[in-house]
Amino acid sequence: MVNGPTSAQTIEEINRLVDVPIIYTVVTETADIASRIAAGVDILNVSGGAKTVDMVRKIRREFPDFPIMATGGLTKESIMNVIEAGANAITYTPPTNGEIFKKKWENIVKKSSNITSKLARLGRLMYNE
Numbered sequence: 001m002v003n004g005p006t007s008a009q010t011i012e013e014i015n016r017l018v019d020v021p022i023i024y025t026v027v028t029e030t031a032d033i034a035s036r037i038a039a040g041v042d043i044l045n046v047s048g049g050a051k052t053v054d055m056v057r058k059i060r061r062e063f064p065d066f067p068i069m070a071t072g073g074l075t076k077e078s079i080m081n082v083i084e085a086g087a088n089a090i091t092y093t094p095p096t097n098g099e100i101f102k103k104k105w106e107n108i109v110k111k112s113s114n115i116t117s118k119l120a121r122l123g124r125l126m127y128n129e
Contacts, residue, residue, distance in 0.1 A: 001045065004031060008039040015040030023069075029055055037066065045091070046070035053078075053085045060086030 002011060004027035014022060021042040026033060029051060046068060048055040056070050072079035072090035079090055
């Protein structure tokens with residue numbers, strides 16, 4: 001995978017030296033995609049933030065049969081919009097470790113408070129309070 005500013009000349013060199021598919025990440029609406037495809041790019045990866053849908057739509061019009069994968073955003077709606085714009089595949093950014101562990105910690109705290117209240121009730125029953 002090569003990033004947006006990678007030149008067509010560099011892509012040609014990679015294509016000459018390495019026998020693997022080359023994925024070019026498109027990050028701006030002004031990227032010269034035609035020269036990158038001519039240089040040997042096999043797949044476009046569109047990552048334009050809020051402009052991703054429009055970028056995918058424009059690329060699909062200009063290159064109707066070229067493989068496009070794109071970031072889909074965080075919601076089902078945003079993912080569907082990118083697919084409808086013409087992406088063949090979606091890349092999804094999963095929750096961060098911090099987000100995952102925050103949810104786990106909240107569950108642990110909730111469970112421990114439930115256990116604590118049950119133990120307190122049991123203690124009151126044992127000592128007839």
